[in-house]
Structures are given as structure tokens and as C-alpha cells.
Amino acid sequence: MEVLSVTDSGRRRRWSAGEKIRIVEESLSRPRNVALTARRHDISRALLTRWRKDYREGLLGDEPALTFAPVMIAAEPAPVAAPPAAELESSGAVTVAITLVNGRHIVVPAEIDPALLGRLLPVLDGA
Incomplete structure (x- = not known):
């Protein structure tokens, strides 16, 4: 028993x-x-x-749920000529130059709104 x-x-x-x-x-x-x-x-x-x-949905405890963003690291970047950014440089503003995977260049002010840049980059990258 x-x-x-x-x-x-x-x-x-x-x-x-x-x-x-x-x-x-x-x-x-x-x-x-x-x-x-x-x-x-x-x-x-x-x-x-x-x-x-x-x-x-953030329901598994007190910590917020993590989100992941895909990242691709190129083995060796191809040499690229610097894009012309005379307008921004002449104004004395601090700028950031971004080279996309598809070879396009964008120069933006360092103070750009990250949300705006997040919407702009996929359009320029062709994603």
C-alpha cells in the first residue's frame, strides 16, 4: 500500500x-x-x-521585454569616397555621416530625432 x-x-x-x-x-x-x-x-x-x-507583452515579471534588432557586420568595408556635405559643414553644425549597406550615403545633423532617423533609414536602404 x-x-x-x-x-x-x-x-x-x-x-x-x-x-x-x-x-x-x-x-x-x-x-x-x-x-x-x-x-x-x-x-x-x-x-x-x-x-x-x-x-x-511584458507579462513575465517586472522587467520590460527585450526587443532585438538584426545587425549585419561586413567582413571588410569597401573603400567609399566621402559624400559631399558642403551645406551642413558650412553652417558649422555637427553632423553624422552614415553609409548604408546598399552604398548610399546620408549626412544628418547630430541632433536629429532618433525616431525620424529610424523611419528614414529603411526607406533609403530599400528595405
């Missing part, structure tokens, strides 16, 4: 918010990594998918 205590909870486990966040971030580290991460931590893919959704 087996005696079960009231405290036995079967297979149900409790995960802290920190553990959930760590597991979700591990699943986000590479594309198509959900099933592998779920198997590694012995949880279902559905549960991990739910945690990922909660993570994106």
Missing part, C-alpha cells in the same frame, strides 16, 4: 519569473529553437510558446 501526502503535487512544477525569462531568452537566441529548448527543460512547446507571448 502506498501513502500519498497532501503536499504531493504530481508532475506540476513551479517556475519562477526569472527561470521563465531565462528559458524564453534561450529559445529566442536562434531561429527555430523552440522545440529544442522545450525538450532541454522538459516542458511542452505550447507552454514555452505561451511564455514567449507573455514575454513579448
